[in-house]
Amino acid sequence: MPRAAILAVVLVAATGCTNDTFTRLGFPAPITRQGDVVLHLWQGSWIAGMAVAVVVWGLILWAVIFHRKRGDRLPPQVRYNLPIEILYTALPFVLIAVLFYYTAKDENYIDNLSSNPNVTVNVVGYQWSWQFQYPQYNVTDNGVMYPGPLPVLELPTNETVRFNLTSPDVIHSFWVPEFLFKRDVIPGHPNHFEITLTRTGTYIGHCSELCGLYHSRMLFTLKVVTPDQFRQWISSRQAASNSSSGGQPAAKTASRSGVQ
DSSP states (O other): OHHHHHHHHHHHHHHTOOHHHHHHTTOOOOOBHHHHHHHHHHHHHHHHHHHHHHHHHHHHHHHHHHSSOOSSSOOOOOSOOHHHHHHHHHHHHHHHHHHHHHHHHHHHHHHOOOSSOSEEEEEEEETTEEEEEETTTTEEEEOOOTTSOOOEEEEETTSEEEEEEEOSSSOEEEEEGGGTEEEEEBTTBOEEEEEEBOSOEEEEEEEOSOOSTTGGGOEEEEEEEOHHHHHHHHHHHHHHHHHHTTTOOOOOOBTTTTBO
16 A cells, blocks of 8 residues: 555656646546536545545555464454444445435536526537537537638636537537536437536537547537627627628528538
8 A cells, every 4th residue: 555655656746747637636627617516526436435445455454464373273263243244234335325415416416407598509510520509699600521620619608508419410429628528419319418617718629429430530619708708709700690691690501511
């Protein structure tokens, strides 16, 4: 156990990990409130697992040190120890029940859908790009397959954003690593989830379900901006759409992909 602890410290120092990265236990920094919940569940699971490991290794070392063979005399033999047997039977059930409770509670929070989200985005995943529709504003961003420009998903901070996920061809998976969460995009089975973003920045989204030959090129850009910047972006997209259609608002379709 001491060697393992020393090795862990050496590895962290050698890789140059910051304290923040170390405490996240390999997870990227979350950018949503839901991601914070997932991170805390992940950290709690590690703490519970390490506590069990400490107890188990402590009992093993205690038995090795204090109950090792000290001669040829046979130690006292017992058929059973009822308190110990009750303990090692009941304790795992308690641990599992606690972990199940927090997992179910956090899952319900992540899956919760509000009645009036601030922003709704209809996401269409297709071979091999993405379409993002903002039905409240009649704005659509269509992707084209690499090496074309990546489709842009622009969202505001501190507002509830609902995603409605659909696919016209095969199963895809909508994933931004910093969400700490992903959801499949399944033909004939629309999926939904909501997030509230907490920090601005530019991130890369992926399809994390093998969906065909150009699966690895199925990327998109996520831009998280302030609410004012988001309204300005929406206004500029609406103005561009109106000017290109002679004053009549019209959403473009992904003609290259066959998505209508």
